[in-house]
Amino acid sequence: MILKNFAYLSLLGLASAQSASVTDMASAAQSTDPTEECQPYSADIVNNIKDQFPEIWKPATIVDGDDDAQQKYNEIKQVIPSNIQPKGTHDGDFSNTTPDYDASDPDCWFTYDKCTSPKIDGLAEDFWKAPEPNTWSLGFDDGPNCSHNTFYNFLSDNDLTATMFYIGSNVMNWPYQAQRGVEDGHQICLHTWSHHYMTSFDDEGAFAELYYPIKAIKAITGVTPTCWRPPFGDVDDRIRIIAEGLGLRTALWEYDTNDWKIGTEVTPDKVEQNYQDVIDAAKNGTFDDAGTIVLTHEITGPTMDMFMKMFPKIRDAFEYVVPFYAARNITNLYVGDDDENTGETFAEYVSDVYNGTSVEAATSTNSNEHPPATVTGTNGALATVANPTVASIEGASATDIIKAQAASTNSNDNTDGDGDGDEDGDSSAFSFGGSFSLASGAALMLSTAFVTFAL
Numbered sequence: 001m002i003l004k005n006f007a008y009l010s011l012l013g014l015a016s017a018q019s020a021s022v023t024d025m026a027s028a029a030q031s032t033d034p035t036e037e038c039q040p041y042s043a044d045i046v047n048n049i050k051d052q053f054p055e056i057w058k059p060a061t062i063v064d065g066d067d068d069a070q071q072k073y074n075e076i077k078q079v080i081p082s083n084i085q086p087k088g089t090h091d092g093d094f095s096n097t098t099p100d101y102d103a104s105d106p107d108c109w110f111t112y113d114k115c116t117s118p119k120i121d122g123l124a125e126d127f128w129k130a131p132e133p134n135t136w137s138l139g140f141d142d143g144p145n146c147s148h149n150t151f152y153n154f155l156s157d158n159d160l161t162a163t164m165f166y167i168g169s170n171v172m173n174w175p176y177q178a179q180r181g182v183e184d185g186h187q188i189c190l191h192t193w194s195h196h197y198m199t200s201f202d203d204e205g206a207f208a209e210l211y212y213p214i215k216a217i218k219a220i221t222g223v224t225p226t227c228w229r230p231p232f233g234d235v236d237d238r239i240r241i242i243a244e245g246l247g248l249r250t251a252l253w254e255y256d257t258n259d260w261k262i263g264t265e266v267t268p269d270k271v272e273q274n275y276q277d278v279i280d281a282a283k284n285g286t287f288d289d290a291g292t293i294v295l296t297h298e299i300t301g302p303t304m305d306m307f308m309k310m311f312p313k314i315r316d317a318f319e320y321v322v323p324f325y326a327a328r329n330i331t332n333l334y335v336g337d338d339d340e341n342t343g344e345t346f347a348e349y350v351s352d353v354y355n356g357t358s359v360e361a362a363t364s365t366n367s368n369e370h371p372p373a374t375v376t377g378t379n380g381a382l383a384t385v386a387n388p389t390v391a392s393i394e395g396a397s398a399t400d401i402i403k404a405q406a407a408s409t410n411s412n413d414n415t416d417g418d419g420d421g422d423e424d425g426d427s428s429a430f431s432f433g434g435s436f437s438l439a440s441g442a443a444l445m446l447s448t449a450f451v452t453f454a455l
């Protein structure tokens, strides 16, 4: 009878084929039949908030009337470099950019030359390796996939936790699958709202692509992420600063399995060989001083199947397989004091998961580590722009790129950067203790290291 009603509603266009049996995280975790798992369901936890979010899978902008987002953007906007322009199209056509792009890669554009060391002083290096030796830093992009139960069961059965880079639109579509990610102990990070090339967005669009998945993950799973991975690795220093302003560390990779191309551009055999190359490198001692990050995906059944197939070889070749936070000795997985905020150091994680195996101490010093994001305590506990790393940008010595910008820009003495010509630093959000400001389209002035924020 229920099925009949659904069929009837479907004919009327009132409902798609909804799963009658999925009502919460536990029921969504039951089936391991992909067709059944991917039956759409209706969840109040999404229905009650979706008008506060951009349209799913569409390039994001700040939602009309979202004062919290607007306020946060206004704060961050003041430290966004004006000399790095958007690049290409949302779909990754850079033909309007690359012919004229300076070969020295002044923007530290990963898409251009795999740059992971920002050119702007004060921005920490991206995550692209694991500092701990012989360690595979485990992460998966593009989830939550509706059909991930077999895969997540496999991870649990093998005492594996990973860093999951969830797409905001997927979280809204599959909220119970996202909740399972947290429940299973995975670290939840984000992978933008709509999965487009980030350097193509203007400042506000790039902000919205990061802000709304944070908000969705918080609303649906209860945790506020502290890291992200750009789709296609498309990031430059302008995007890094916007992410930093939201308390997000930028994660990339060292090796790419190209698993997401299975069935289109590459064969499963080729992807298996890509995995095998990393495994062979481990056996040859390549990771004796530092481990690695390998790009792998939750995007389709074949990508999840491939990891499960290759894991026994990975386990044999690498001493440890750990989530990003453990590989980097980061103990604050999330913003705030949530119960889920239970990150462990590498030594603690290894001791817990590898049956009492002890390592003497964390071998990485993380001298290049981002400091933890600070917390607002209000407005959904988003990290504030009053972030030590952002603050250090203000006090940084001028880099060549900034010098070039300052030299080429006609200073109009509008040093507070608000465009109104006064110099009173009149932002109610924060004030600069020095004369530094990153002015939109105006001069860029550097001076003291002291920055104060009054949020």
Ligand SMILES: [Zn+2]
Pocket (backbone or CB within 6 Å): 141, 142, 191, 195, 231, 232
């Ligand atoms: Zn992706």
